[in-house]
Amino acid sequence: MPEAEYERDFPGSVAQFRTLRAAAESMGGVTRLHLKPGFTPDERTETYAQVGAFTLRNCDILIAIWDGQPPRGPGGTAEVVARARAAGLPVLHIHPHTDRLTILRSRGRQSAYSPRHIRAIVRAVTGVRPSTPRHQSHEALGLLRSPRVKASVKARDFLFEGPYEKAPGAAAHLASRLYPNFIRSFRDREFKAARKPSFPAEDNKTAQFLFDYFQRTDALATYYSDLHRSVFMAVYVLGGFAIVAAFTAVLLKMATYYYCAKSATSSPCVVQGVKLDLAATATITEFVILALILILWRLDRWHGWGDKWLNYRLLAELLRQADVAA
Structure with missing residues (x-):
């Protein structure tokens, strides 16, 4: 109007x-x-x-x-x-x-x-x-800080009386460190630790309750993000090894045909009466690597690590806003 x-x-x-x-x-x-x-x-x-x-x-x-x-x-x-x-x-x-x-x-x-x-x-x-x-001030509620929680910390019941997620095993935790360590290797120097802000302690129980869960979901989002990215990084690395194994199999097949075709008795491909087929070994290695790639991809899809990363990140950001508005 x-x-x-x-x-x-x-x-x-x-x-x-x-x-x-x-x-x-x-x-x-x-x-x-x-x-x-x-x-x-x-x-x-x-x-x-x-x-x-x-x-x-x-x-x-x-x-x-x-x-x-x-x-x-x-x-x-x-x-x-x-x-x-x-x-x-x-x-x-x-x-x-x-x-x-x-x-x-x-x-x-x-x-x-x-x-x-x-x-x-x-x-x-x-x-x-x-x-x-x-x-x-009201805005100070969003600046609450408490000791950082890890993904392995036992969670209290939340929505629908169900836990967030059980603590990850040692193997999964070790696998999730592949991507962060790879990225960290390109740093010129380590980041300095952030200083803890000097805000007064907040007695708003609702804000503290929500902030505890924000930290929990933030830690889980980071964990599943690292795990999902580490899996795909391993897939790309193994894919490179599979290509190398495939080319090696072709080259060894050509070399075997050139060196071993004339005489099976005096050939360097025969050791103590057993014929060594290096090309077949490289081919088997290639298929083993491809099987590992398929297993890793299937594990990521089966457990939904990528979806959990996005879902926990969304929940963490929603809890961050709710914490400020508490």
């Missing part, structure tokens, strides 16, 4: 409204959605409804400047307010003609405005408790 249209609803405080909106916009709290010109009435109505749906999907508290009248079309303020209340979103209703502010809740409940009610709503949405010290 053009700005001039909704500014007509409060002509006496347009300057104050613009000042407040500019302050919110400077902090990234304003999203402008422009309707393109040339829409048909039906297209404009549908787009207007989509703007209302977008607003509901991206807000925790809806502030509605609304005259309280029934909806006069789809996507209007009355419809957006009704959908917000049905979804359980708190609505701060500002009447444009009386300047009265009412707090609308779900199931038809409402209450008069009071700073105490507003603080309660904000605390319910953000999870910030009144006892939280002022110097511990």
Whole structure:
């Protein structure tokens, strides 16, 4: 909607409204959605409804400047307010003609405005408790640090009362180090250890609980990433050996035909009456290597190491955000 249209609803405080909106916009709290010109009435109505749906999907508290009248079309303020209340979103209703502010809740409940009610709503949405010290900002929750856990640490029950994953065996742990050690060999020097930040201890149990699981999933994502990449690195290396074995078999076959075809008794290919077929040995070696490649590929597919890497990484990033919002 053009700005001039909704500014007509409060002509006496347009300057104050613009000042407040500019302050919110400077902090990234304003999203402008422009309707393109040339829409048909039906297209404009549908787009207007989509703007209302977008607003509901991206807000925790809806502030509605609304005259309280029934909806006069789809996507209007009355419809957006009704959908917000049905979804359980708190609505701060500002009447444009009386300047009265009412707090609308779900199931038809409402209450008069009071700073105490507003603080309660904000605390319910953000999870910030009144006892939280002022110097511990909400963003500081995301900077919590605790001792680094390893993939082998026993996990507590999480979603659906099931453990994350059993501790990996020694062979799997050793195999997972192939790729990291290979990458580390190209470093000019080792990275310096990061210093532990000096943030005060956080008593938010929810944040600490989520951060523990974030560390667990982060460690598992790193472990399965290393294991998956180590397997494919081994496949590529073994593939190179298989090619070398194949070329060796061809060359030895040619050499055997050249040196051993004339005389089987005086040939260097006969040792103590046993004929040595080096070309066949190289061919067998090639097929053994190809079998190892197939086994490694099948193991990765069977155990889903690549999928576990991506799934645990996604869960870790979701828990990282939940930890900040706790």
